[in-house]
Amino acid sequence: AQKVTQAQTEISVVEKEDVTLDCVYETRDTTYYLFWYKQPPSGELVFLIRRNSFDEQNEISGRYSWNFQKSTSSFNFTITASQVVDSAVYFCALSGPPDSWGKLQFGAGTQVVVTP
Amino acid sequence: GAVVSQHPSRVICKSGTSVKIECRSLDFQATTMFWYRQFPKQSLMLMATSNEGSKATYEQGVEKDKFLINHASLTLSTLTVTSAHPEDSSFYICSARVRDRPPNNEQFFGPGTRLTVL
Numbered sequence: 001a002q003k004v005t006q007a008q009t010e011i012s013v014v015e016k017e018d019v020t021l022d023c024v025y026e027t028r029d030t031t032y033y034l035f036w037y038k039q040p041p042s043g044e045l046v047f048l049i050r051r052n053s054f055d056e057q058n059e060i061s062g063r064y065s066w067n068f069q070k071s072t073s074s075f076n077f078t079i080t081a082s083q084v085v086d087s088a089v090y091f092c093a094l095s096g097p098p099d100s101w102g103k104l105q106f107g108a109g110t111q112v113v114v115t116p
Numbered sequence: 117g118a119v120v121s122q123h124p125s126r127v128i129c130k131s132g133t134s135v136k137i138e139c140r141s142l143d144f145q146a147t148t149m150f151w152y153r154q155f156p157k158q159s160l161m162l163m164a165t166s167n168e169g170s171k172a173t174y175e176q177g178v179e180k181d182k183f184l185i186n187h188a189s190l191t192l193s194t195l196t197v198t199s200a201h202p203e204d205s206s207f208y209i210c211s212a213r214v215r216d217r218p219p220n221n222e223q224f225f226g227p228g229t230r231l232t233v234l
Contacts (some may be wrong), residue, residue, distance in 0.1 A: 102148055
């Protein structure tokens, strides 16, 4: 069975501080995908990144960066120099091999609160 | 990216009535769509997988007779909540997989439908 754990329920920071969101996953599949989504108060999910299990390269996109480590089954997400607009709930999600693509197992989410 | 729409965005109904929610892929064909439910302050839970031209596949614990899914075309899936009760009040989100683009496992989420049952 697949499982995604986001142990941090809420993180509060002051603007310009860095924020790191933890994500630990469990799966027996050798092929899988990991995702991060942002959900602002409006409710709409905003796609941030997709990473497959064979690509352990870390990635940086603007103020966002991701650290994927298969050895520890973790896919952590860092927001550098946070801004008030980053306030949202962030979900880590896991998808299995091709026959189950699209079926996402979401973590519980981490609420990020950025204050001016 | 591809666009997925949902209609209505918000609906309030009386207990016992049925509510239909539409999920449309606007600029691509989606052989498979997925329906998720999100209760307040909780995560998204997959309810069912909707396949064009065939019966939906429901996740364990989801009542198929209560949540009717019809995937009538490659661009439209509907979720009907039958005899809705207050405990069905939730945020319903659909997603659509892009046809013929499995290698990247791309899917796109709709904006969600907030259902309130009085």
